[in-house]
Amino acid sequence: MDTYYIDGEFVEDGHAMIPAKDITVLRGYGVFDFLITYNKRPFHLDAHVARLENSAREIGLTLNHSNKEISDIVLETLERNPHHTESNVRIVYTGGISPDGVTPQGNGILMVMATPKYELPDWWYTDGAKIITVDMERFIPTSKSTNYLSAVFAQQKAHGQDAIEAVYKTKDNHLLEGTTTNLFCFKGETLITPPDNILPGITRGVVLDLLKDRYDIQLRHIPEQELHEMDEVFITASNKEIVPVVRIDDLVINGGSPGEKTKDLLETWAGYTRAYGLGEAG
Ligand SMILES: Cc1ncc(COP(=O)(O)O)c(C=O)c1O
The missing domain is CATH 3.30.470.10 (Aminotransferase class 4, branched-chain amino acid transferase, N-terminal domain)
Known part of the structure; x- marks a missing residue:
């Protein structure tokens, strides 16, 4: 109880x-x-x-x-x-x-x-997961309101396509964020994540801070047609932490396996959260 x-x-x-x-x-x-x-x-x-x-x-x-x-x-x-x-x-x-x-x-x-705490399947982290895109946007996206109608609806669509998450896409085909996650892409040494019209994820903020000296960070929109140029993709959230994405709709990312930079981030994250739990990181 x-x-x-x-x-x-x-x-x-x-x-x-x-x-x-x-x-x-x-x-x-x-x-x-x-x-x-x-x-x-x-x-x-x-x-x-x-x-x-x-x-x-x-x-x-x-x-x-x-x-x-x-x-x-x-x-x-x-x-x-x-x-x-x-x-x-x-x-x-x-x-x-x-x-x-x-x-x-x-x-x-x-x-x-x-x-x-609810444990998520190990394979998400070792093998990477599929996500889909949906033509939807959240109302007042910077507020975590109790109105998650679009999320419940989009998640049903994702599960019907063996995907673990759905990413909102604007009318002009820019990707924003997942139903309960933020989206990141590596393109060479550049780490890209959308800047606005999203919920500012706490995990997203910590990831940006941990990686700011390691990569060129670009807070900018991600056009859907640019996805095939992305080397690695991952999503972040408090409960999911960092999940490598290996497929978006029909597009395979990094040959279908988690990329080296994402795997490296998973290790950095594990080290940071371990230290946080011990009160050694703020
Ligand atoms: C719409 C949306 N975007 C992003 C996130 C990720 O935020 P956080 O990292 O603070 O969990 C969430 C979390 O539930 C969310 O609902």
């Missing part, structure tokens, strides 16, 4: 409830964030809470907790789940109850859910 924080109380997971009239339920209006722990230390908690606050600001949702209060609640929730080896943490701030169903009243509910 896991313990969740909900609206001022710590309760058993099965007893965590929000009112059916909350506009997160009725309208998909709310925000959330997601992070994992390394050696039980929440990874870049301050950055995740700052992003939650920014997500709320961007959709006009008032939060009644300071960032420090939210961070302290996350830490206490983790302490109340000592049976987890590592945790997935979801922080959700709902829109609250609204008399007319569309006008937020500033009475949203804060929830923090800690669940055991």
Whole structure:
């Protein structure tokens, strides 16, 4: 049994409830964030809470907790789940109850859910994975709102094509990001990732920082027709970390195997997160 924080109380997971009239339920209006722990230390908690606050600001949702209060609640929730080896943490701030169903009243509910970390298949990392592109874009993409309709829809499409992720593509065929991941490409010694109209991933930020002195970094749009010139492709996210991509739709990348630079990054990442868990990296 896991313990969740909900609206001022710590309760058993099965007893965590929000009112059916909350506009997160009725309208998909709310925000959330997601992070994992390394050696039980929440990874870049301050950055995740700052992003939650920014997500709320961007959709006009008032939060009644300071960032420090939210961070302290996350830490206490983790302490109340000592049976987890590592945790997935979801922080959700709902829109609250609204008399007319569309006008937020500033009475949203804060929830923090800690669940055991979910392990992903090893072959994603050793063999690389397939992703697809979808002609869709997220609404207010810099905000991690609870409206993930496009993600649920696109993921169904991806799974139907033996792919693990779908990447959003603009009307003028620029790739943006995956449903829950950011996208990177290596072209020679240059590392390219889209600059805007995306969620600024915390993993993306750390990867850019770790690699800034090793490669020429270009924050720019990636036209779909340029993909066949890319030597290596990978996606990043808190739970998935770094996943090598070996196929995009019908295009095979790097002969169908993870490239050397991506494999090198996986090692750098493992070293960094190990040090982070020991409190030796910030
Ligand atoms: C749309 C979207 N892009 C990118 C990411 C990756 O962000 P992070 O590295 O902070 O997990 C996520 C995470 O869920 C996401 O939902």
